[in-house]
Structures are given as C-alpha cells and as structure tokens.
Amino acid sequence: MIRIVLADDHALVREGLRRILEEHADLRVVAEAATGDEVLGSVSAFAVDVLVLDITMPGPGVFELLKRLGEDHPSVRTVVLTMHREDQYAVRVLRAGAVGYLSKARSPELLVEAIRKAHRGEVFISPSLADTLAAQVVGRGRRPTHQLLSDRELDVMVRLAKGQSVKAIAADLSLSRKTVSTYHSRIRGKLHLQSDAELIRYALEQGLAD
Numbered sequence: 001m002i003r004i005v006l007a008d009d010h011a012l013v014r015e016g017l018r019r020i021l022e023e024h025a026d027l028r029v030v031a032e033a034a035t036g037d038e039v040l041g042s043v044s045a046f047a048v049d050v051l052v053l054d055i056t057m058p059g060p061g062v063f064e065l066l067k068r069l070g071e072d073h074p075s076v077r078t079v080v081l082t083m084h085r086e087d088q089y090a091v092r093v094l095r096a097g098a099v100g101y102l103s104k105a106r107s108p109e110l111l112v113e114a115i116r117k118a119h120r121g122e123v124f125i126s127p128s129l130a131d132t133l134a135a136q137v138v139g140r141g142r143r144p145t146h147q148l149l150s151d152r153e154l155d156v157m158v159r160l161a162k163g164q165s166v167k168a169i170a171a172d173l174s175l176s177r178k179t180v181s182t183y184h185s186r187i188r189g190k191l192h193l194q195s196d197a198e199l200i201r202y203a204l205e206q207g208l209a210d
Contacts, residue, residue: 001027002028002050003028003030003046003048003049003050004027004028004030004048005029005031005032005033005039005042005043005048005051006018006021006031006032006033007032007033007034007038007039007042007051007053007057008033008052008081009035009054009056009057009058013104014032018032020108020111020112021112026116030042030047030048031045031048034057034058035057035058035059036057036059036060036064036065037059038059039059040068043073043076044073048073049075049076049077049119050077050079050115050118050119051076051078051079052079053065053079053080053098054082055089056082056083056158056162058172059172060172060173060174061151061152061155061172061173062096063093063096063151063152063155064155066096066097066098067097069097070096077099077100077118077119078097078098078099079099079100079101079114079115079118079124080100080101081103081104082102082103083105088144088207089101090125090129090133091133094123094125099117099118099121099123099124100114100118100123100124101124101125101129102114102125103126106126145191145192146202146206146208148190148191149187152173153183153187153190154208155173156169156183156184157187157203158208160184160187160196160199160200161202161203161204166180187199
C-alpha cells in the first residue's frame, strides 16, 4: 500500500485527485493539506510514502518545503503536480529534491504512474518534458530569462505577480520586509523590468502566473 498526502490549496482539486487515486487498490490517501505548513504537519503526523504537491500554495514556497522535507523526512518522495507549463519549474524542483513532475493537464494515468515510480525510488517526467529538457541540454532549447533568478527570487516573483504584497510575502516566507524588497529589486534588475506592471506581464507571458 502506497500512503499518500495530497497538497493543494483548492479543495475541489484535492477531492478529484482523491477519487482518482483511491480507484487503485494499492494507493491510499492518508491526509490532505491546503498550505505549506499543513504539508509539514501531515508528513510529521502520518506514515507517508509519497507527497503529491502543488507548486503555488500559501505558506513556505515549494523550494523551502522540499528543503525541509529532505532534511526532516528524507523517506517521503515528492511528486510535483502543477498547472504551470512543464518546462517552467521541472529542473528546479527536481534539483531541489522532487522525484516527479507533471502538469495537471496530463491524464490521471500518468499521475498514478508517477506515484508508483516515486514509491520505487525512481524519477518520473513526462515524455514531452523529456524531449524539452534534452533539447536544452544540447543547446537547441531557448532558455527563458527568468532562469537567471535564484529559487527564492523566482518564488518571490511569482507571488508578486499574483498580487501578494511585500508584507504578505514576508510573512509567508518568514523573511523581513526589507529582505523581500531586496529580492524585488534584484528580480526587476536581472530581468530588466522597469515596473511591476512589466513584471506581471512577463510572468503571465511565461506561464508563471495566471
């Protein structure tokens, strides 16, 4: 039996995923989480094999969560399930410790396959993402400018693009407002953006925010 935690801030999404997964006799959802803090609480409270994790949730960002999970719960395998294009975060989250990455637009069968592979200690990426990554490795794939950002800077950028205030971001990430403001300035500088309106437009065009 593979014990699973579903982490997504939309209750309807979690319910749909639960119904899909529990159609399979070897899969059991033991807990659900709507925030990053609830994720950490769930993996501490339950015996968990696989975490199915959305990228954009309230609380600590996906990279901070993966770091903490790697330090405190190394046996938990994380599959990232996201609405974002598969080429936007894949390399970053796999490097940060996830063992699977796929888009919510993919079929339920691929999610089940990803969970089973994660439980076996294998890495899962979709065939289309594998092609994209291969093209980048051999130099044929175009690398977007935001790849210049650190993981923390990218997290802050996405939150800004979604309309979060500096104060709210600081609270979510346990940072000072001054630190978040510094990240804000670095992001605009690295991406050569003159205003927050340009930042939002860039994030929308790149599929980093909706």
